């Protein structure tokens with residue numbers, strides 16, 4: 015069976031492969047036999063092999079070098095291009111993070127290939143599905159030149175185990191000077207959260223301008239915690255200083271596609287919809303019956319969030 | 335400091351956007367076209383750097399003739415001049431091909447810094463800095479929430495999940511800006527009047543030394559096979575809270591086996 019290279023995205027905190035990686039391994043199986051590629055500083059791959067094997071990696075290529083960690087994106091693209099030229103894979107699948115998309119772009123130029131970003135499905139003949147224009151349009155596309163490169167949008171595919179050998183192979187790396195131009199001087203974490211990662215969460219509770227203050231976002235956090243959900247925010251809430259920017263959902267924030275999305279005090283502007291429209295079930299709580307978010311909602315409550323949300327949180331907690 | 339800002343004209347993200355069933359490309363002719371909102375942050379950043387350090391700001395656009403409207407907007411904000419690459423043969427090109435055209439156009443300009451938006455709202459790819467970095471061999475500092483130009487060095491805070499990375503690279507470099515970086519200025523009346531007289535140089539593929547067979551729909555590296563509107567959602571349930579809104583919400587969640 016043809017080999018398909020899957021770039022592994024790892025949890026920076028050392029928690030192993032991210033869910034997006036398991037999704038990419040699962041999606042790649044439509045195209046052939048996946049091999050995982052682990053790139054990072056020395057020691058990065060320790061302990062992730064078993065997980066990658068469980069989700070179908072026949073081979074786990076490991077390239078470790080301080081240069082991969084010290085410089086932005088370009089070294090990873092360089093190693094991946096080297097593997098593509100050695101292995102001639104049928105395709106390359108990469109999780110669709112900002113970095114993943116940039117690696118895909120560089121790899122496309124290096125290998126003379128086409129690439130498709132944010133795909134939600136890949137079929138055996140290499141046809142990919144993409145969601146365009148804030149979720150309004152579903153597109154089927156294909157790479158017609160070179161080695162097809164796909165970046166897979168998070169939460170589009172359900173990870174399914176398919177145990178494989180996971181034979182570890184060390185790849186020797188020597189990063190060129192050209193790929194060592196952008197030095198990562200420091201990685202700063204500003205907020206730590208014990209909640210699930212926004213783009214991976216199966217439930218997201220988001221608050222908008224209607225929440226009215228930073229303090230009042232505790233209502234949103236309370237509901238989120240009762241459901242084991244991640245917290246999101248609209249841009250108006252972020253711009254008003256209610257919640258940090260890294261939790262923004264929408265066109266210029268995160269794209270989420272959870273099982274359940276609860277929009278609280280959010281009007282449903284097109285730019286917000288762009289980031290959540292493909293959620294499986296959508297609930298809206300808004301005091302304005304005309305709010306456009308209700309057009310999307312499977313269930314809507316017309317009411318004041320300050321009474322509805324705390325009451326719902328209490329009832330959910332009471333059921334536990 | 336010579337700064338080139340990449341500006342794209344896109345269908346307004348607030349209006350209904352469509353693909354053209356004739357060839358599955360973005361329906362631009364019939365669209366309500368505007369400057370890519372995300373590029374306004376790049377223009378603002380360029381103007382701020384120029385105001386502090388001197389130099390010239392050039393706008394570079396690849397797009398149909400009508401894209402001059404986006405160029406005028408950038409000039410009215412305060413950019414000095416523009417280059418507009420327009421050629422029928424470019425229609426239907428994908429990101430890989432557009433990056434080749436932009437790279438060729440950049441090679442004919444003198445620049446210390448290239449700025450662009452974090453993403454075009456029509457394609458939503460966020461890949462142009464990576465593609466151009468690869469083609470031009472200049473460093474890519476993408477996703478900036480803060481840019482500092484310190485002599486021959488670009489320093490950027492790259493926005494990440496829950497924080498940022500500090501990046502550093504020598505100039506010339508390409509930097510993309512997020513909408514958290516600044517507050518773009520509105521063109522003043524004086525700016526709008528002045529923009530009418532600013533030079534806009536139009537270039538064809540031939541002017542860039544690019545063969546038509548390298549671009550266009552027929553030579554693209556990817557192909558849109560078909561498209562369809564997203565199937566409409568079934569009518570949802572809407573309740574008005576009369577003291578029982580929370581109960582009904584929780585019942586709904588229970589019905590979905592979520593609680």
Ligand SMILES: Cc1cc2nc3c(=O)[nH]c(=O)nc-3n(C[C@H](O)[C@H](O)[C@H](O)COP(=O)(O)OP(=O)(O)OC[C@H]3O[C@@H](n4cnc5c(N)ncnc54)[C@H](O)[C@@H]3O)c2cc1C
Nearest residue numbers: 222223224248249250264265266267279280281301302319
């Ligand atoms: C280039 C660009 C990019 C953008 N990117 C994004 C993006 O990534 N994400 C994003 O979200 N937006 C984005 N926007 C902004 C977007 O257009 C909207 O302005 C924004 O989504 C509105 O946020 P909101 O719904 O919270 O606020 P509003 O539109 O002000 O809505 C607040 C809602 O809360 C309701 N409400 C008020 N009080 C209560 C109460 N007590 N109880 C119940 N309901 C109440 C109101 O009825 C109203 O519907 C972008 C805009 C541009 C131009």
Ligand SMILES: Nc1ncnc2c1ncn2[C@@H]1O[C@H](COP(=O)(O)O)[C@@H](O)[C@H]1O
Nearest residue numbers: 340341396450451453454459460461462
């Ligand atoms: N045709 C184009 N002409 C000029 N600039 C462009 C063009 N396409 C993309 N860009 C720039 O690249 C950025 C990122 O676009 P994208 O990678 O397509 O999301 C945009 O914000 C623009 O600044």
